[in-house]
Amino acid sequence: MNFVRAGKTPRTSYHHGDLANALTSAATQMARDGGPEAVVLREAARKVGVSATAAYRHFSGHGDLIHAVKECAQEDLAAAMQAELSATRPLSDPKAEAVRRFNAIGVGYIRFALAEPGLFRTAFTRFDRAAAQAEAEAKATGMAMSPAFLMLAEALDRLVEVGLMSPDRRPDAEIFAWSCAHGLAMLLLDGPLSALPDDLRDNAIRHTLNRILDGLVSHRGP
Amino acid sequence: MNFVRAGKTPRTSYHHGDLANALTSAATQMARDGGPEAVVLREAARKVGVSATAAYRHFSGHGDLIHAVKECAQEDLAAAMQAELSATRPLSDPKAEAVRRFNAIGVGYIRFALAEPGLFRTAFTRFDRAAAQAEAEAKATGMAMSPAFLMLAEALDRLVEVGLMSPDRRPDAEIFAWSCAHGLAMLLLDGPLSALPDDLRDNAIRHTLNRILDGLVSHRGP
DNA sequence: TGTACATCAGTGAACGCGCGTTCACTGATGTAC
DNA sequence: TGTACATCAGTGAACGCGCGTTCACTGATGTAC
Numbered sequence: 001m002n003f004v005r006a007g008k009t010p011r012t013s014y015h016h017g018d019l020a021n022a023l024t025s026a027a028t029q030m031a032r033d034g035g036p037e038a039v040v041l042r043e044a045a046r047k048v049g050v051s052a053t054a055a056y057r058h059f060s061g062h063g064d065l066i067h068a069v070k071e072c073a074q075e076d077l078a079a080a081m082q083a084e085l086s087a088t089r090p091l092s093d094p095k096a097e098a099v100r101r102f103n104a105i106g107v108g109y110i111r112f113a114l115a116e117p118g119l120f121r122t123a124f125t126r127f128d129r130a131a132a133q134a135e136a137e138a139k140a141t142g143m144a145m146s147p148a149f150l151m152l153a154e155a156l157d158r159l160v161e162v163g164l165m166s167p168d169r170r171p172d173a174e175i176f177a178w179s180c181a182h183g184l185a186m187l188l189l190d191g192p193l194s195a196l197p198d199d200l201r202d203n204a205i206r207h208t209l210n211r212i213l214d215g216l217v218s219h220r221g222p
Numbered sequence: 223m224n225f226v227r228a229g230k231t232p233r234t235s236y237h238h239g240d241l242a243n244a245l246t247s248a249a250t251q252m253a254r255d256g257g258p259e260a261v262v263l264r265e266a267a268r269k270v271g272v273s274a275t276a277a278y279r280h281f282s283g284h285g286d287l288i289h290a291v292k293e294c295a296q297e298d299l300a301a302a303m304q305a306e307l308s309a310t311r312p313l314s315d316p317k318a319e320a321v322r323r324f325n326a327i328g329v330g331y332i333r334f335a336l337a338e339p340g341l342f343r344t345a346f347t348r349f350d351r352a353a354a355q356a357e358a359e360a361k362a363t364g365m366a367m368s369p370a371f372l373m374l375a376e377a378l379d380r381l382v383e384v385g386l387m388s389p390d391r392r393p394d395a396e397i398f399a400w401s402c403a404h405g406l407a408m409l410l411l412d413g414p415l416s417a418l419p420d421d422l423r424d425n426a427i428r429h430t431l432n433r434i435l436d437g438l439v440s441h442r443g444p
Numbered sequence: 445t446g447t448a449c450a451t452c453a454g455t456g457a458a459c460g461c462g463c464g465t466t467c468a469c470t471g472a473t474g475t476a477c
Numbered sequence: 478t479g480t481a482c483a484t485c486a487g488t489g490a491a492c493g494c495g496c497g498t499t500c501a502c503t504g505a506t507g508t509a510c
Contacts (some may be wrong), residue, residue: 183405
C-alpha cells in the first residue's frame, strides 16, 4: 500500500512544479503558528521535501520568502473582513446599511487579529531598513493600497453618501479609523489588554468600534 | 594622563558595584538603536567590560534582561508624556485646560514613538508565552497599571469633571483613546503610513487626535 | 582587634545549536535546425 | 523526426556566525565570636 505521510509531501518527479507556492504556504503555516520570527527558510524546504538550496531558485533569500508570507497574510486579513461583511444580510435602509458595513469590516479586522495572531502580526511586520525603504518608494502615494484599506475607504465613502458623515470629515478618516482598530488589536494581542477576560474583551471591542463611528459621525459637543 | 575611553567602562575594582543597572542601560541603548531584537546579553556584558557569565548573577537569563529594558522603555515613554504636559502653560479655563492636558499626553505618546522607535517597540514587545502568562497573572485587574496609563486615566477623569465628557462614556474610554493613539503610532512606524511625508504626517496626527476627542466628547449625530 | 569562614560577585573556556548562504555539481526540459 | 545544446530546477556538503547557557573556578567582602 502507498500511504502518503502526513505533513510531508513526497515528490514523485525530480522537478517539483510549484515549488514557490509550496514554500510560501509552508512558511505561512509557520507564521500562523509562531508569527513572523518563526518563518525559517530551511524548515520550509524540509517540510516541502526539498533541499534548502532549492528555495534560492524561487526567492532571493530569507527576506524575500517572508515578504511573500506577509502578502499572503494581508490577503487573508482582507478575506476575513469580506467574510464578515457577507455574514449578515444587507439592510434596506441606506444609513443602517452603511453603518452595518462599517462595523462589519471593523469586527472582521479585530476577529482576524484574535483568531490568527501569528498571521496578523506577520501582515504588519517590519522588514530591515533596506527592504522597507524600497517598498516605500515603490508606492507613490505613501499610503498602501492593500485590499483591506480599499474596503475601509469604500465604507467611509458610503457613510458620506448616505449623509451620516460630513464630507469635511472625510479626509484622514481612514487613518483615524484604521489607527483605532489596529491599536485595539495590538493592545489585545501583545499589550496591556491581553489579560482581559473574554466578556470584558468583547465589550471593549464593541464599545471601541462604536466610539470610532462617533468620532466620524458626531457633532462637536457643546 | 588618565583618559576614560568612550563607550567602554574600564573597571578599577574586581567588583563592579552596580552591574545590574550598568547592564540594563547598555541593553537599553541597544534597544534604542535596534528595537527589542537587538538586545544581546553577551554584547551588553562586553560593553560594560564584564564577562557574559557575570550577567547571570543579576538576571536569570536573556529574557529577564529584556524585561528590565522593557520597563525602562515604559518609564521613558511616560516621562516623554509628562514632559509634553509641562511644555506648555496651564490654561485658566478649566475646560480648555482639560483639553490641553488630553492633547499633550497624546502628542507626547506619538512624539516618543517617532523619536525613539526602538524604545517604543520595546515597551510593547511581546515575550514568550510563559513569561507573558506569568505577567498577566501578576496583575489582578487585567489592565496594566503603567504610569502612562495612569496619566491617561487622569486626563479622562478631568474631561468628565469639567463637564466636557458625559460620565456614561467614561467606561472603556481609556481603551478607546489608547487604541487610537497606539495604532496611529504603529502604523506610522512600521505600517502603511511609514512612507508618509513629514507634513502630511503631522496633519494626520493632529486630525487623528482631534477625532479621538470628538469620539469621547461628542453627541451622537442625527 | 583578629581571625575563620560563609557568601557573594566575578572569570574563562567550552558546548551545542541551527540558521542563512555559497559552492560546484547533476538531472530534466525544451527548442533550433 | 532526431539530435545538440542551452537553460532551468534541483542536490548535498560545507562555511562561518554569534548566540545563550553551563561548568568548575577564584577573588573580594562581611560577619560571628
